[in-house]
Amino acid sequence: MQILIADDEPVSRGLARAALVDSGCQITCVENGDAAWEAIHGRTGPMLAILDRMMPGVDGIELCRRAHRTPPYPPLYIVMVTSAGEPGDLAEGLEAGADDYIPKPYNRAELRARANVGLRMLALQESLARRVADLEAALASVKQLRGLLPMCAYCKKIRVDNSYWQQLESYLAAHSDAQVSHGICPDCFPQALESVERDGLKR
Amino acid sequence: MVSDPCAALLDRVGGDAQIVAELCDAFLEDAPRRLELVRAALASGDAQAVRHEAHALKGVAAAFDATDLVSAARHLERLASDGTLEDASLSWRALERHGRMLIEAVHACRERLACRS
Numbered sequence: 097m098q099i100l101i102a103d104d105e106p107v108s109r110g111l112a113r114a115a116l117v118d119s120g121c122q123i124t125c126v127e128n129g130d131a132a133w134e135a136i137h138g139r140t141g142p143m144l145a146i147l148d149r150m151m152p153g154v155d156g157i158e159l160c161r162r163a164h165r166t167p168p169y170p171p172l173y174i175v176m177v178t179s180a181g182e183p184g185d186l187a188e189g190l191e192a193g194a195d196d197y198i199p200k201p202y203n204r205a206e207l208r209a210r211a212n213v214g215l216r217m218l219a220l221q222e223s224l225a226r227r228v229a230d231l232e233a234a235l236a237s238v239k240q241l242r243g244l245l246p247m248c249a250y251c252k253k254i255r256v257d258n259s260y261w262q263q264l265e266s267y268l269a270a271h272s273d274a275q276v277s278h279g280i281c282p283d284c285f286p287q288a289l290e291s292v293e294r295d296g297l298k299r
Numbered sequence: 300m301v302s303d304p305c306a307a308l309l310d311r312v313g314g315d316a317q318i319v320a321e322l323c324d325a326f327l328e329d330a331p332r333r334l335e336l337v338r339a340a341l342a343s344g345d346a347q348a349v350r351h352e353a354h355a356l357k358g359v360a361a362a363f364d365a366t367d368l369v370s371a372a373r374h375l376e377r378l379a380s381d382g383t384l385e386d387a388s389l390s391w392r393a394l395e396r397h398g399r400m401l402i403e404a405v406h407a408c409r410e411r412l413a414c415r416s
Contacts, residue, residue, distance in 0.1 A: 105355045105359050106328070107326050107359045109325075111311060111322065201361040201362040204311060
């Protein structure tokens with residue numbers, strides 16, 4: 097997991113870093129909104145972003161709006177840092193897409209607690225995304241069997257491309273979880289018996 | 300009034316004096332520059348810059364529980380937001396005075412921390 101701390105004011109930045117240094121996450125600190133956007137936009141894994149409301153360059157509100165216009169993966173959890181006594185900032189931040197907020201001045205325990213909520217949410221989102229990908233892959237495989245299968249009317253092989261015909265059993269094994277067991281049906285039994293007896297006589 | 304700004308900060312970081320020392324250093328490097336930026340922005344009538352720097356000073360002052368500086372910075376930030384910087388001279392004087400007082404108090408606190416270690 098990555099943690100981004102974006103604040104142009106060094107004491108707040110240092111407080112946040114001190115609070116989260118034991119989190120086991122990779123922490124990146126930036127001093128302006130443009131660098132924060134670069135980090136958010138280029139993230140390669142789940143990211144907890146602690147964004148100051150007001151920064152040089154892109155401000156925290158605009159960062160939230162931009163982030164929510166981009167693809168939601170890898171997951172991003174935004175904690176907006178607002179000034180105490182500015183309820184307008186808080187509402188604007190949440191409406192722009194922040195997941196949580198923390199008013200300044202914050203203490204280490206409070207920021208840690210809120211960051212932990214964010215990290216839990218990110219882990220959950222990551223796990224759900226993996227499950228969805230697995231299900232989509234399984235669904236794609238099922239869909240192949242639902243499509244039109246070109247089959248030989250005599251030997252029942254399936255045509256998999258223009259030149260290759262695959263045995264039905266191996267085709268089913270490759271495109272589904274079904275296993276094939278062999279037997280002889282009553283209709284084919286006399287013909288099979290005749291064939292076996294004929295082979296026996298030849299020997 | 301700034302009695303012991305480090306006591307507030309020490310409380311915020313769970314009693315870790317080493318972190319407080321680092322944050323004091325960061326403040327002592329940053330705050331005088333910010334006061335100067337506010338002064339320059341007021342002189343040039345740059346309301347956006349005044350608003351931004353006052354906002355940042357308000358945030359750091361809150362971390363040290365420096366309530367007078369928080370009030371002065373908040374007032375100046377509002378004037379800049381409203382575009383009424385012509386009324387800002389009193390607010391600026393308050394901001395500068397309380398800003399200097401906090402810088403002095405943090406400086407003294409930093410020296411005490413250095414003596415302890």
